[in-house]
Amino acid sequence: MENPSSDTMRLGFWTPVYGNWIISKDPDTMDASFAYTRRLTLLAEELGFATVLLAEHTFNPFGPELNQQDAWTASAALAAITRNIELMPAVRPAFKHPATVAKMACSIDEISGGRAALNLVTGWWQREWEAMGLPPMPHDDRYVRSEEFLTILKGLWTQPHFSFDGRYYQIDDITLAPPPIRKPHPTIYFGGESDVAQRLAAKLADVYLINGRPVDETKTLIDQVRASAAEQGREVQFGMSAFVICRDSTTAAQEEHARLHSLRYEEPIAGVDRKAVMTRTYGYAVGHIGTNGGTAAGMVGTPQQVADQFRAFQDIGVTTFLLQFHPMLEEMERFGEDVMPRLCG
Numbered sequence: 001m002e003n004p005s006s007d008t009m010r011l012g013f014w015t016p017v018y019g020n021w022i023i024s025k026d027p028d029t030m031d032a033s034f035a036y037t038r039r040l041t042l043l044a045e046e047l048g049f050a051t052v053l054l055a056e057h058t059f060n061p062f063g064p065e066l067n068q069q070d071a072w073t074a075s076a077a078l079a080a081i082t083r084n085i086e087l088m089p090a091v092r093p094a095f096k097h098p099a100t101v102a103k104m105a106c107s108i109d110e111i112s113g114g115r116a117a118l119n120l121v122t123g124w125w126q127r128e129w130e131a132m133g134l135p136p137m138p139h140d141d142r143y144v145r146s147e148e149f150l151t152i153l154k155g156l157w158t159q160p161h162f163s164f165d166g167r168y169y170q171i172d173d174i175t176l177a178p179p180p181i182r183k184p185h186p187t188i189y190f191g192g193e194s195d196v197a198q199r200l201a202a203k204l205a206d207v208y209l210i211n212g213r214p215v216d217e218t219k220t221l222i223d224q225v226r227a228s229a230a231e232q233g234r235e236v237q238f239g240m241s242a243f244v245i246c247r248d249s250t251t252a253a254q255e256e257h258a259r260l261h262s263l264r265y266e267e268p269i270a271g272v273d274r275k276a277v278m279t280r281t282y283g284y285a286v287g288h289i290g291t292n293g294g295t296a297a298g299m300v301g302t303p304q305q306v307a308d309q310f311r312a313f314q315d316i317g318v319t320t321f322l323l324q325f326h327p328m329l330e331e332m333e334r335f336g337e338d339v340m341p342r343l344c345g
Contacts, residue, residue, distance in 0.1 A: 114181035212293025239320030243290030
């Protein structure tokens with residue numbers, strides 16, 4: 001299996017590792033179980049979704065009493081029961097060594113027959129670091145470490161007897177066998193809005209992920225990263241997150257948005273790095289629902305309105321869409337019936 005192309009729309013979804021994506025603590029809205037993730041992923045695969053993202057945390061950012069699904073073990077389990085969908089667990093360099101991650105990705109790639117990917121997250125939630133006794137790291141230093149992390153991943157995936165001597169990591173003659181099936185290597189997804197994040201994406205990412213936002217603002221980010229990649233002789237694909245609400249009328253969609261928003265947990269997350277640009281823009285957008293931009297992407301409306309918004313983003317270069325719904329199963333089915341036929345036409 002090869003990495004994504006630049007001309008095909010790819011649909012993906014976020015598994016509800018926190019229990020839901022409306023960020024509600026209401027027990028009736030939550031299901032972070034693997035059983036539910038399994039049902040969602042098999043449905044998504046049946047509908048023709050191309051990828052699934054599993055966010056990574058050790059415990060739930062919205063409350064320690066809330067369930068939190070593990071991204072990597074769930075991805076390995078999904079690899080064994082799916083046939084076509086790409087598996088994209090997130091990883092944070094603070095908590096795993098790159099050689100360990102490279103090997104885990106190789107194993108998922110082998111189990112799945114070449115469908116492994118990962119989403120590298122530099123680490124916006126400082127509280128998790130503190131809880132594990134890890135020292136805080138300044139924003140830009142996290143990107144230096146992330147660059148080393150990605151360089152090591154690519155090296156271990158593509159070169160036998162790989163060595164590396166960096167500021168944060170040292171590798172001495174490691175060969176991973178078997179190597180990945182996917183060529184040239186498992187797909188690397190990477191997001192971040194600061195200048196240093198955009199430069200790193202341009203240098204090493206395969207797909208640059210953008211938090212949902214209006215089309216014109218999305219185009220600005222795409223143009224910046226595309227130009228930076230071109231300076232290095234590279235091309236980068238683009239993906240974005242969005243929360244979808246589809247109803248028979250605009251009014252009904254807006255009413256559902258208001259209903260879901262009334263369930264949202266509004267207190268700020270303790271321990272967030274306020275210097276991270278995404279936390280000051282669309283990470284947890286005020287007045288919207290979902291995470292990573294959510295409904296700020298404007299996909300709230302009738303089936304045709306939602307489909308038109310997809311096309312507007314595709315026209316500026318977005319090809320991968322990572323979607324959130326609520327409730328996930330029922331709304332994914334609705335999306336498959338009402339919106340997907342309009343995207344295939």
